[in-house]
Amino acid sequence: xxxxxxxxxxxxxxxxxxxxxxxxxxxxxxxxxxxxxxxxxxxxxxxxxxxxxxxxxxxxxxxxxxxxxxxxxxxxxxxxxxxxxxxxxxxxxxxxxxxxxxxxxxxxxxxxxxxxxxxxxxxxxxxxxxxxxxxxxxxxxxxxxxxxxxxxxxxxxxxxxxxxxxxxxxxxxxxxxxxxxxxxxxxxxxxxxxxxxxxxxxxxxxxxxxxxxxxxxxxxxxxxxxxxxxxxxxxxxxxxxxxxxxxxxxxxxxxxxxxxxxxxxxxxxxxxxxxxxxxxxxxxxxxxxxx
Numbered sequence: 001x002x003x004x005x006x007x008x009x010x011x012x013x014x015x016x017x018x019x020x021x022x023x024x025x026x027x028x029x030x031x032x033x034x035x036x037x038x039x040x041x042x043x044x045x046x047x048x049x050x051x052x053x054x055x056x057x058x059x060x061x062x063x064x065x066x067x068x069x070x071x072x073x074x075x076x077x078x079x080x081x082x083x084x085x086x087x088x089x090x091x092x093x094x095x096x097x098x099x100x101x102x103x104x105x106x107x108x109x110x111x112x113x114x115x116x117x118x119x120x121x122x123x124x125x126x127x128x129x130x131x132x133x134x135x136x137x138x139x140x141x142x143x144x145x146x147x148x149x150x151x152x153x154x155x156x157x158x159x160x161x162x163x164x165x166x167x168x169x170x171x172x173x174x175x176x177x178x179x180x181x182x183x184x185x186x187x188x189x190x191x192x193x194x195x196x197x198x199x200x201x202x203x204x205x206x207x208x209x210x211x212x213x214x215x216x217x218x219x220x221x222x223x224x225x226x227x228x229x230x231x232x233x234x235x236x237x238x239x240x241x242x243x244x245x246x247x248x249x250x251x252x253x254x255x256x257x258x259x260x261x262x263x264x265x266x267x268x269x270x271x272x273x274x275x276x277x278x279x280x281x282x283x284x285x286x287x288x289x290x291x
Contacts, residue, residue, distance in 0.1 A: 004083035016044035052081040060095040065288035069098035108133040113260035114148040129275040131285045136202040139164035139185025146192035160200040199290045200224035226256035232267040241270040
């Protein structure tokens with residue numbers, strides 16, 4: 001058998017084939033055998049699997065989507081060709097962390113819309129304060145609310161794909177279903193907005209996996225994660241929402257809020273305060289750059 005090169009776990013057979021002897025003469029599995037012949041099989045010796053050298057990218061450790069100018073690094077890895085166990089690795093080019101799009105930049109994002117009850121109010125409030133945000137839209141809710149989507153675009157806001165039906169178990173689904181959830185929502189959003197494709201993608205519940213991220217990128221969208229979650233969806237009270245934002249927000253922060261999924265009176269009230277107070281604290285509202 002082959003043994004893995006690092007942990008010496010049993011892999012496939014044929015590490016070194018056994019030898020067969022008939023009457024002390026080397027033979028094969030097709031050699032004829034006659035009555036009285038003595039057959040001896042000598043097991044082959046175990047061997048360590050061969051290794052291969054590959055080059056893999058190192059993602060830049062950007063704190064959030066508001067950083068630009070990042071550069072991936074390169075890592076040279078010697079690994080087992082069968083087990084992919086790492087024997088050694090060396091950084092060929094270190095990754096480079098970018099810089100904020102502007103000092104004090106923060107982003108507002110709204111999930112689970114559009115909704116008839118709250119999205120228009122949020123848009124009007126953002127317009128009043130001359131602030132742009134990113135709306136993470138559920139595909140099945142978009143078709144009957146195309147005017148809201150068009151208003152988002154007209155006001156300079158960004159569109160984000162939040163899957164077709166917000167399946168919180170998306171990470172467990174087959175790859176084909178993941179791809180369909182993302183693609184179907186993107187098509188609905190593009191149609192409702194009269195041709196504007198969503199720039200970003202956000203996984204339902206923030207349940208990210210490498211498969212989901214890769215699927216979003218393959219469809220031309222950038223994964224959009226948050227750094228501040230005041231859990232406004234749970235309606236903890238306006239004071240609790242504000243307290244969490246003040247405690248967790250830093251330059252480069254991406255704030256998660258909701259304009260859909262239920263009664264958003266607390267979210268709206270908190271937003272009214274944040275739009276007034278955060279600029280006084282030195283923050284500037286921006287939308288994340290694409291790419």
